[in-house]
Amino acid sequence: MTRKIKDNFRALVSSFREQAISRATDNFFIGTLFFQPVLFTLLSVGIYRYGGKPDLSLYAVIGAGMIGIWNNNLWTSGSIVQDERRSGTLEFLVASPTSLEIILLGKSLSNAMASILALGLTFATGLIAYRLPLEIQQPLAFLGAILLTLVAMTMLGMLLGSLFVLARAAGQLATVLNYPIFILSGLTFPLTVLPLWIRPLSYSLVSTWGNLSLASAAGLASEWTITTTYLALTGLSALYFVIGHYLYRLIDRLVREQGGLQQW
Amino acid sequence: MVIGRLWRTFLAGARASIAMDSVDYSLPRLLGTKLPRYILQPLFFVILATTAGGSELGRFALIGNAMGNAAIMSLVNLGISIEIEKWAGTFPLLLAAPANWLPLMIGRATAAYFDALFGVLITFVVLTPFMPNADLSAGALLMATPLMLLTTASMAGLGWLLGSITLPTRTGLLVSNMVSYFMFVVCGVNFPLEALPSWLGAIGRGLPLTHGLLAIRGVIDGASYAQVSSLIGQEILLGTLYAALAWIIFRKRLMDTRRTGRMELI
Numbered sequence: 001m002t003r004k005i006k007d008n009f010r011a012l013v014s015s016f017r018e019q020a021i022s023r024a025t026d027n028f029f030i031g032t033l034f035f036q037p038v039l040f041t042l043l044s045v046g047i048y049r050y051g052g053k054p055d056l057s058l059y060a061v062i063g064a065g066m067i068g069i070w071n072n073n074l075w076t077s078g079s080i081v082q083d084e085r086r087s088g089t090l091e092f093l094v095a096s097p098t099s100l101e102i103i104l105l106g107k108s109l110s111n112a113m114a115s116i117l118a119l120g121l122t123f124a125t126g127l128i129a130y131r132l133p134l135e136i137q138q139p140l141a142f143l144g145a146i147l148l149t150l151v152a153m154t155m156l157g158m159l160l161g162s163l164f165v166l167a168r169a170a171g172q173l174a175t176v177l178n179y180p181i182f183i184l185s186g187l188t189f190p191l192t193v194l195p196l197w198i199r200p201l202s203y204s205l206v207s208t209w210g211n212l213s214l215a216s217a218a219g220l221a222s223e224w225t226i227t228t229t230y231l232a233l234t235g236l237s238a239l240y241f242v243i244g245h246y247l248y249r250l251i252d253r254l255v256r257e258q259g260g261l262q263q264w
Numbered sequence: 265m266v267i268g269r270l271w272r273t274f275l276a277g278a279r280a281s282i283a284m285d286s287v288d289y290s291l292p293r294l295l296g297t298k299l300p301r302y303i304l305q306p307l308f309f310v311i312l313a314t315t316a317g318g319s320e321l322g323r324f325a326l327i328g329n330a331m332g333n334a335a336i337m338s339l340v341n342l343g344i345s346i347e348i349e350k351w352a353g354t355f356p357l358l359l360a361a362p363a364n365w366l367p368l369m370i371g372r373a374t375a376a377y378f379d380a381l382f383g384v385l386i387t388f389v390v391l392t393p394f395m396p397n398a399d400l401s402a403g404a405l406l407m408a409t410p411l412m413l414l415t416t417a418s419m420a421g422l423g424w425l426l427g428s429i430t431l432p433t434r435t436g437l438l439v440s441n442m443v444s445y446f447m448f449v450v451c452g453v454n455f456p457l458e459a460l461p462s463w464l465g466a467i468g469r470g471l472p473l474t475h476g477l478l479a480i481r482g483v484i485d486g487a488s489y490a491q492v493s494s495l496i497g498q499e500i501l502l503g504t505l506y507a508a509l510a511w512i513i514f515r516k517r518l519m520d521t522r523r524t525g526r527m528e529l530i
Contacts, residue, residue: 031438042449044312047325050455075530119353129461176297179304189315 015106019080023114029072037068037118041125044188045132056189058134059220061126063188066149066211068118070181073111073153074174075158075213080107081164090165093259094252100165101158101248108157112150126243134210137219141226145217148212148233155207155237159244165251165261171255206240209233267506270367277371281345285375301471302386306330309454310391319397321455327481328471330452331412334380335419335451336444341376343440345369346431356480358519366511373420380416408483411496415476418503422472431517447473472506475499482483490508 023029044060084090093100126132136142164173182188183196185207194202202208213229216222224232255261306329314322346369349355358368392400426443430436447453450468452459457465457474468474479495489496521524 027435028438031435031442035442039445039449041308043454046449046459047309047316047321047454049312050459051313051315051321053316056316110329173297176300176304179308180300182308183311189312193311193315 005196008098008102009100012106012109014080016102017105019110019113022083023110033068033072033114033117034121036071037064037121038125040064040067041122042129042189045126045130049130055118057126057130058218059190059215060188061122061132061134062119062189062214062218062220063211064125065119065122066185066187066207066214067182068122069112069115069149069153069210070185070187070207071178072118073108073116073157074177074181079174080104080111081161085261092237094165094255094261100249100252101162101245104158104161104248105154108154108161111157112154116146116150135219136217138141138217138226142214142217144230144234145210145213145226148237149206149213149229152206152210152233152237152240155244159240159247160247162244162251165255181205184208185211187211203232206233209236248259270364273363274371276363277368279371279374281375285379300385302333302383303390305333306387306391310395313454319395322395323398323400324456324481325454326387326391326395327484328477330384330391330478331415331473331477332448332451332453333387334384334412334416334445337358337380337383338376338416339423339426339444339447340437340440341379342420343371343426343438344437345372345376346427347434347436359436359518365514365518369424373423377416378418381413384412384416394506396397404486406442408480411476411480411483411492414460414496414499414503415473415480416471418476418499418506421503421505421507421510425506425513428510428514428517431514447471450474452477470500470502472499475502 020210041061041064044064045057048054048056048060081090084093093103123134126134160174183194184202185191185205186194186202187207190206191199191202209229211234212222212224213226213233216224216229268436306326309325309329310322317324323412334339346355349358358365388400388405391409392398422443423440426440430439447468450457451471451473452468453473457468460468475495476499479499482492482495483489
């Protein structure tokens with residue numbers, strides 16, 4: 001038992017490191033990681049300033065940071081499976097004694113950690129380009145929100161990664177998912193502008209709660225307390241983990257029964 | 265005789281680009297990935313702009329993003345049209361072919377060009393009915409259509425320039441993407457240029473989308489073509505300038521490659 005845990009941990013660390021190295025040499029990933037948060041901050045804060053609502057600038061900065069986190073985490077999670085498929089190594093990973101789930105966990109965690117950089121970039125852009133007075137009222141709570149968002153994003157990355165094993169157009173799907181998620185999660189604008197019937201869908205997303213949690217910790221008015229957002233993030237992480245785990249087992253069995261991944 | 269040969273080369277390129285696009289985009293993929301992207305990105309910015317500045321700024325964002333989307337498609341697709349040949353391993357063959365490159369390149373961009381215009385159409389058709397206060401009549405949009413064609417074409421010039429500059433690198437797609445999204449900030453897509461710091465506004469005025477978009481907004485709001493003629497002139501001038509620069513750089517790279525025989529380095 002202890003040996004198995006050790007082996008899995010070693011595989012986790014290796015896949016984390018492999019993902020970090022491969023992304024560090026990927027121009028497209030680096031470009032997206034550094035450029036997109038800056039761009040979304042310039043745009044969203046610019047729109048609020050022009051529209052006469054500069055008081056929503058901090059909300060826009062946090063939302064732009066969440067957009068960066070989402071993009072760099074989920075988009076790359078889609079590309080993890082796609083890259084393995086293109087390299088012809090996906091079958092080997094599925095067939096190897098180490099569970100693909102562990103590999104996906106390590107890689108998703110690596111992506112999630114890198115994506116946190118996006119949040120720092122949006123704050124830096126707000127400070128430098130617009131000279132915004134960006135003050136975080138509860139820095140510790142803000143840090144807690146970042147960590148919980150990171151865990152939740154990793155779990156979602158794992159869940160989607162499992163699904164993408166069966167989707168050849170995983171990269172395309174990940175790209176298409178971006179804007180619906182930005183809208184549903186109210187990233188850069190308050191959720192109250194969306195129709196009421198959409199809210200349940202919004203509240204099922206970690207990006208919504210991550211955004212609300214960060215906004216609350218920063219001191220922005222919110223109908224949710226920080227504790228509630230923490231609980232929601234923890235609950236959703238657990239839920240995503242359970243769904244992802246069973247989904248992976250189902251897909252693993254399906255793939256082994258079919259004897260290959262060629263038909264997907 | 266010469267014109268006939270150039271025309272045939274253009275048609276061959278156009279046929280190839282349309283064939284490639286039709287293989288790349290099956291109906292399920294078109295409906296599942298491409299159409300949502302045409303609609304959802306403008307929708308996001310329209311909601312953001314409406315929250316910030318009411319329906320007037322929402323309308324501004326709708327027009328800007330519909331054209332911005334087309335600009336991205338035109339610029340990125342043309343910027344990477346050469347890179348695609350490199351990925352497919354057909355670039356050395358095209359390089360060695362005796363056919364004139366200019367009509368061939370214009371031809372190979374045809375599908376991307378129509379793709380961009382289709383994107384504008386879909387954005388307006390789907391989103392306008394949800395904005396009753398936008399006051400965007402079909403007649404006004406039709407009046408502005410030639411300007412949309414012109415702006416998309418002038419963006420192609422910039423796309424080619426980026427493609428030519430990044431030809432010896434592996435970063436063509438990345439650079440095209442970055443420039444096109446940067447244009448969302450500095451070309452008056454989501455808010456007027458005046459709201460930007462002056463140095464960013466100056467960059468925007470040197471890019472093709474800015475003047476075309478101003479002319480489109482003017483015509484949609486009821487201005488005549490004569491009233492926006494200076495904006496049209498600036499858009500044509502910038503598009504031509506970028507395309508000419510692209511051709512000069514591309515030609516030099518081609519000649520250098522042929523002279524040194526170092527195709528593999530491209």
